[in-house]
Amino acid sequence: MPIKVNVTSVIEKFVGGQRSFESEGKTIDELIQAINNKFPGFANQLLEENGELRRFVNIYINDEDVRYLGGLGTELKDSDEVSILPALAGG
Amino acid sequence: MTSSEPNSKADTLSPDEVMRYSRHIIMGQVGPAGQRKLKKSKVLIVGAGGLGGPVAIYLALAGVGTIGIVEFDVVDLSNLQRQVLHQTADIDKSKIESAQETLEAYNPHIKVIQHHAPLTSDNAMEILPDYDIVVNGADNFATRYLVNDACYLLGKTLVDGAILLFDGQATVYEPGKCCYRCLYPTPPPPGMVPSCAEAGVLGAITGIVGSIQATEVFKQILNIGTPLTNKLLLIDALTMEFRTMKLRRDPNCPLCGDNPTITELIDYDIFCGSLPLEMPANK
Numbered sequence: 001m002p003i004k005v006n007v008t009s010v011i012e013k014f015v016g017g018q019r020s021f022e023s024e025g026k027t028i029d030e031l032i033q034a035i036n037n038k039f040p041g042f043a044n045q046l047l048e049e050n051g052e053l054r055r056f057v058n059i060y061i062n063d064e065d066v067r068y069l070g071g072l073g074t075e076l077k078d079s080d081e082v083s084i085l086p087a088l089a090g091g
Numbered sequence: 092m093t094s095s096e097p098n099s100k101a102d103t104l105s106p107d108e109v110m111r112y113s114r115h116i117i118m119g120q121v122g123p124a125g126q127r128k129l130k131k132s133k134v135l136i137v138g139a140g141g142l143g144g145p146v147a148i149y150l151a152l153a154g155v156g157t158i159g160i161v162e163f164d165v166v167d168l169s170n171l172q173r174q175v176l177h178q179t180a181d182i183d184k185s186k187i188e189s190a191q192e193t194l195e196a197y198n199p200h201i202k203v204i205q206h207h208a209p210l211t212s213d214n215a216m217e218i219l220p221d222y223d224i225v226v227n228g229a230d231n232f233a234t235r236y237l238v239n240d241a242c243y244l245l246g247k248t249l250v251d252g253a254i255l256l257f258d259g260q261a262t263v264y265e266p267g268k269c270c271y272r273c274l275y276p277t278p279p280p281p282g283m284v285p286s287c288a289e290a291g292v293l294g295a296i297t298g299i300v301g302s303i304q305a306t307e308v309f310k311q312i313l314n315i316g317t318p319l320t321n322k323l324l325l326i327d328a329l330t331m332e333f334r335t336m337k338l339r340r341d342p343n344c345p346l347c348g349d350n351p352t353i354t355e356l357i358d359y360d361i362f363c364g365s366l367p368l369e370m371p372a373n374k
Contacts, residue, residue: 008255008258008327009256009257009258009290009329010256010258010284019327019329019330020330054279055275055276055277056275056283056284058275058336060336063336063337064337065337065339067341068339083336085260085325086283086284087232087275087278087279087284088253088254088258088260088284089229089230089231089232089253089255089286090141090230090255090287090292091138091140091141091142091143091227091228091229091230091252091253091287
């Protein structure tokens with residue numbers, strides 16, 4: 001099941017310079033692992049050593065924050081769009 | 092703190108002002124009463140850099156009567172690729188002086204108040220209470236958490252924006268509805284997310300995000316439209332896609348949640364890891 005993934009400029013260098021691409025997974029966790037299999041080091045940008053989502057990174061399914069859904073275990077369905085947003089501080 | 096003298100009476104519009112603001116006044120959402128509201132409003136802008144510049148200029152042009160600016164830095168040649176308040180002749184001049192000169196050249200009817208210092212836990216609660224709305228143009232995480240906490244504790248609406256590389260974000264935090272800590276509970280460890288100096292920033296994205304922030308301030312003052320509250324606007328300049336994510340107040344937020352643990356300003360350098368924990372607080 002292909003899922004569209006959007007990343008910001010900070011993350012794109014960890015996924016081969018793409019801002020938008022397709023990957024696969026039944027859950028957010030599986031999606032992150034699938035991307036990490038292709039781009040080793042990607043998951044480290046998003047997850048703590050204990051596997052939890054870093055607190056300065058937000059992941060949205062469509063326009064909903066996964067923290068308010070089922071966290072990393074949130075199930076994905078066809079046509080979902082996932083956006084990965086680390087905090088920005090530039091002004 | 093130093094300030095310029097206002098050039099006209101607080102509650103009325105001179106014929107020059109009526110002509111100057113006529114393209115706003117003619118709009119039903121503004122009118123003469125709205126223009127007087129703008130004139131009576133006091134807006135604080137944290138930072139006179141990339142975002143603070145377009146915000147300050149558009150608010151000055153619109154006739155926001157009092158514009159406070161918090162800034163301690165001097166103009167550097169590397170600022171001039173994006174910071175529209177400053178010009179080549181301003182290099183090495185204090186940014187706040189340069190900002191005041193630019194804003195008053197644009198509109199002599201407004202008052203510019205200089206807060207020539209970094210915003211700190213010591214001065215934030217003295218500076219912010221005088222203003223109706225606060226605009227964030229800070230360039231570091233420590234100041235962003237400080238501005239967020241001070242605004243919530245004082246009940247001030249915060250019009251927030253951030254930029255990096257080709258990305259921009261904007262939102263409005265109204266006290267009690269959601270705050271920066273609900274969005275990002277803790278800052279990244281130092282070095283994990285680069286700054287504009289380290290990674291770069293597209294000059295024009297500051298104009299896009301700053302103009303959106305100025306628009307949200309305008310709407311707040313006039314109480315028109317739908318604010319960007321509980322929504323995070325994301326801008327990708329490379330694809331020129333604008334997307335909006337939902338923002339929620341987190342009941343577990345240490346600041347605005349149900350059982351807050353942050354009830355006063357803290358040491359933000361330590362919180363953001365820019366000082367080692369064993370060092371005494373140096374606010």
